[in-house]
Amino acid sequence: xxxxxxxxxxxxADGTVKVVIGYESVGPxxxxxxxxxxxxxxxxxxxxxADKLVFDSRCVHNLATYLNPRRSHIVKLGxxxxxxxxxxxxxxxxxxxECQIKREDVVIIGVRCxxxxxxxxxxxxxxxxxxxxxxxxxxxxxPTLCDYLLGMLPPAPPASTRHADKLANLEAMTDVxxxxxxxxxxxRCIRCYxxxxxxxxxxxxxxxxxxxxxxxxxxxxxxxxxxxxxMMRVLHQAGRCVGCLECERACPEGIPLGLLGRHVAEVVxxxxxxxxxxxxxxxxxxxxxxxxxxEEFIL
Amino acid sequence: MSIPSSVEPPARTxxxxxxxxxxxNWCTYTGADLAGTSRLKMAPNVRIIRVPCSSRVSPLFIxxxxxxxxxxxxxxxxxxxxxxxxxxxxxARRRFAVLHELLGFxxxxxxxxxxxxxxxxxxxxxxQVVNDTAARIKALGPFDQYPSQRGDWS
Numbered sequence: 001x002x003x004x005x006x007x008x009x010x011x012x013a014d015g016t017v018k019v020v021i022g023y024e025s026v027g028p029x030x031x032x033x034x035x036x037x038x039x040x041x042x043x044x045x046x047x048x049x050a051d052k053l054v055f056d057s058r059c060v061h062n063l064a065t066y067l068n069p070r071r072s073h074i075v076k077l078g079x080x081x082x083x084x085x086x087x088x089x090x091x092x093x094x095x096x097x098e099c100q101i102k103r104e105d106v107v108i109i110g111v112r113c114x115x116x117x118x119x120x121x122x123x124x125x126x127x128x129x130x131x132x133x134x135x136x137x138x139x140x141x142x143p144t145l146c147d148y149l150l151g152m153l154p155p156a157p158p159a160s161t162r163h164a165d166k167l168a169n170l171e172a173m174t175d176v177x178x179x180x181x182x183x184x185x186x187x188r189c190i191r192c193y194x195x196x197x198x199x200x201x202x203x204x205x206x207x208x209x210x211x212x213x214x215x216x217x218x219x220x221x222x223x224x225x226x227x228x229x230x231m232m233r234v235l236h237q238a239g240r241c242v243g244c245l246e247c248e249r250a251c252p253e254g255i256p257l258g259l260l261g262r263h264v265a266e267v268v269x270x271x272x273x274x275x276x277x278x279x280x281x282x283x284x285x286x287x288x289x290x291x292x293x294x295e296e297f298i299l
Numbered sequence: 300m301s302i303p304s305s306v307e308p309p310a311r312t313x314x315x316x317x318x319x320x321x322x323x324n325w326c327t328y329t330g331a332d333l334a335g336t337s338r339l340k341m342a343p344n345v346r347i348i349r350v351p352c353s354s355r356v357s358p359l360f361i362x363x364x365x366x367x368x369x370x371x372x373x374x375x376x377x378x379x380x381x382x383x384x385x386x387x388x389x390x391a392r393r394r395f396a397v398l399h400e401l402l403g404f405x406x407x408x409x410x411x412x413x414x415x416x417x418x419x420x421x422x423x424x425x426x427q428v429v430n431d432t433a434a435r436i437k438a439l440g441p442f443d444q445y446p447s448q449r450g451d452w453s
Contacts, residue, residue, distance in 0.1 A: 170404070179406025179444065208359070216359045223446035228362045231401065235358050238397045260404070267400045272393065286397075289389035291379065297399045298392070299415035299428060 001054060003150045004083070007109060009050040011081050017107050018078025020044040021066050023059045024052040039120070041066065045077065055083065055151070057126045060116045062244040064091035065200035069100050081107035085116070086140030089278045090242040091200035093145050096280035098240075100203055103280070110146030113138075115157025126157060133163035133258060134245045145278040167259055182227075188253040189226040191219065195233065195247035195257055201240045208232060234260040239268045239285035242276045316370040316436035318345045320429075321356045323388075326377035326418045333422035334429075341426050342433030345373065352376065354387035358398045361412065365445045371411045371436035373428065378416040388416075410435055411442060 008020040024042030039058040043066075044050055063082050066074050074080070084092060092108060095101045115126055115135035135157040142153060170178060193209070196202045209217045209229055217232065218225025234241075234257075241261045248258040269275050271294055274285035322328045328349045334341065350356055353376025361372050374395065382388045395414050403409050413432045417425045 173406075175403070175406045175408055177406070178404065182405050216363065224366050227405075227446055228359075228366070231362065231405065232359060235394075235398060235401065238394075260401075263404045264397060264401060267397055271396055286390070286393055289386065289393055291389065293389070293392055294396065295379070295392055297396065297409075297414055299413060 004055060004109070004111070005050045005053050007148055007150065008044060008053055008081070009047045011107060012044065012047040012050065016079075017081040018045060019074075020050070020053070020081045020083070020109075021063050021074075022053045022083040022109075023055060023061070023063075025054045043074070043077065053083075055111050057114065057116050058120045059083075059085070060118075060120070060132060060249060062088045062091055062198075062200055062242075062246045064088045064095065065198060065246070067092065067095055067101050067106060068200060068203060070203060070205060079105060079107070081109055083109045083111055084143055084146065085111060085113040086138065086143045086278075087113075087134060087242065087244050088200075089140070089143035089145045090276045091244060093278045093280045094201055094240060094242055094276070094284075095203075097282070097284060098203065108143075108146040108148075110143035110149045112149065112151040112153045113141050114154025115141075128158040128160050131157045131160050132245065133160075133248075134243055136160050136163060140278065143278065145280070163258070163262070166256065167262060170259060171263075183223070185255050186226040186230055187223060189221055189230070189255060190253060191221045191225065191229065192252060194250040194252060198246045198250040199237075200244070200246070201237060201242065202233075208236075230255075230257070230260065234264050237261060238264050239272070239274055240276075241265055314437060314441060316344050316433060316441070317368060318371040318373060318429075318432055318436055319364040319369045320345050320347045320373035320375065321350055321353075321360055322347055322373075322417075323353045323355075323376035323383075324349050324351050325383035326381065326416075327353075327375040327425065329419035330417045330421045330425045333419065334425045337422050339422055339426040341429045344433045344436070345429050352382065352384055352387040352391070354384075354391035354394075356391065358394070361398070365411075365442060370439075370442040371413070371432055373413045373415065373432055375413075375415045375417050375425075375428065378418055381418060407445070408439065410439060 011017045012020060022042050023039050026040055041061050041063060042052060064084060067082060069075060096103050116132045117126055117130045118132045209219060217228045243265060245258040248256060251257055268285055272285040322331060331347060356374050364372050376388045379388055399409055413428060415428045
């Protein structure tokens with residue numbers, strides 16, 4: 001923790017960066033003994049404020065989303081340094097891959113991560129019940145795309161089959177059951193677009209959902225609008241989604257959006273041998289092709 | 300006044316599916332034209348929308364067609380390697396692959412969508428694609444499952 005604060009102080013003091021994007025504690029120190037909520041994204045511009053920075057298993061947020069150039073109010077702060085976990089580094093790589101940011105325009109502070117919690121309010125720290133679905137089977141607890149790598153490697157997060165079970169369960173259903181499942185879940189969508197706003201990979205200056213000439217997608221929460229929106233959002237993320245599940249966390253209605261993303265990611269991996277990675281030079285799968293791509297579904 | 304029981308109810312007209320076909324200008328549209336000029340008999344349920352390339356077909360076109368009451372959709376373009384723009388249909392193929400599997404995952408019957416490659420010389424193949432699709436959609440019945448234009452508010 002001190003390592004992180006000292007580095008942030010140094011980077012700000014010598015003018016390498018203008019803002020450090022990290023996590024700050026807003027409650028009394030100490031986790032999990034302290035109050036349940038207590039960590040939020042923080043934008044440190046003054047070296048004297050660097051002591052606010054923390055990193056622990058409550059730091060669920062994917063801060064790569066703040067590098068997204070559509071967030072012009074953060075771009076205005078100046079050159080950023082950003083604290084990333086291994087999974088977040090995949091999103092930074094995605095932004096570089098898609099020419100949204102330049103590698104040299106951002107200082108990446110990697111932190112070794114032992115997993116984050118699903119819901120900080122449950123308390124009790126990192127348990128099998130409370131580990132975030134995205135941490136299960138994590139292979140990138142140590143980011144490789146970074147300028148600095150901090151901390152000791154903590155033990156691996158507890159194993160959980162919750163997410164895999166849900167997905168397997170859904171795939172085992174009949175079409176009719178799956179349709180009922182998604183109709184029920186998507187009918188709860190209030191179209192607040194929190195899933196879009198939090199997504200580090202949603203880049204469009206004007207989203208298709210905001211366009212009305214023609215109106216591709218109903219903007220009111222009607223069944224057909226909800227279906228079209230979630231279907232198109234996940235298709236736009238095909239081969240781009242980094243699996244951080246921030247959409248699912250941000251959703252006020254608890255719609256399992258992560259399952260859609262995970263399913264498409266599996267399709268992309270199986271068909272196009274591509275997995276979200278920390279190497280920005282690997283081309284995005286939907287932007288390239290192979291002459292021998294499978295076409296068993298085409299007459 | 301009660302209706303006399305001797306009056307037969309009007310005969311129910313058979314369900315005629317509406318199928319929207321997005322076809323590429325260079326191969327399938329020309330192939331469909333060939334089928335027409337060859338006087339091949341085809342199911343009259345298919346409405347053709349001509350697009351510059353199969354890669355012009357956004358998944359949004361397909362959802363929009365279903366929203367507007369289509370019971371089935373055909374997407375057809377040049378065979379791979381024969382694209383007028385060299386590579387358009389390779390990209391389209393990747394997109395359709397993901398779309399196809401996602402529709403299945405959402406519980407939408409993927410038999411409602413036909414993807415095909417039909418070249419400019421394949422008039423008979425187009426005839427077959429149209430007839431097969433129309434017959435299949437007819438058997439499946441109207442696509443009431445999809446929340447359509449007058450989607451009930453929840």
